[in-house]
Amino acid sequence: MNISLDHELQRSKDESFDDYFIRLHTNKHDYKIDKFVIRDLLNEESGENYSESKWRKDFAQYRRWADFHVNKQKPGSRNCR
Numbered sequence: 462m463n464i465s466l467d468h469e470l471q472r473s474k475d476e477s478f479d480d481y482f483i484r485l486h487t488n489k490h491d492y493k494i495d496k497f498v499i500r501d502l503l504n505e506e507s508g509e510n511y512s513e514s515k516w517r518k519d520f521a522q523y524r525r526w527a528d529f530h531v532n533k534q535k536p537g538s539r540n541c542r
Contacts, residue, residue: 470494472506481506486520 469492472481485492485499500513 467492470498470502478506482516482520483523486516486523 469488470485472478476484482503485494485502489495489499496513496517500511500516503516504510
């Protein structure tokens with residue numbers, strides 16, 4: 462890819478890859494990027510050559526488990542310890 466990126470699309474020095482991955486997916490509408498741009502950015506950062514589908518499915522799993530974790534922590538939840 463190696464193009465000049467908007468600052469917001471670049472991974473910051475202290476940002477983990479996972480944080481970068483989540484930030485791109487979570488803010489794609491604000492950044493006005495699509496799943497293909499995200500694929501290119503993540504592949505470049507990771508050194509991989511994955512399809513957009515792989516990255517999108519990973520994010521869907523993240524959302525599933527993040528939502529579960531948040532709901533589990535709510536008082537009165539059957540899952541709350």
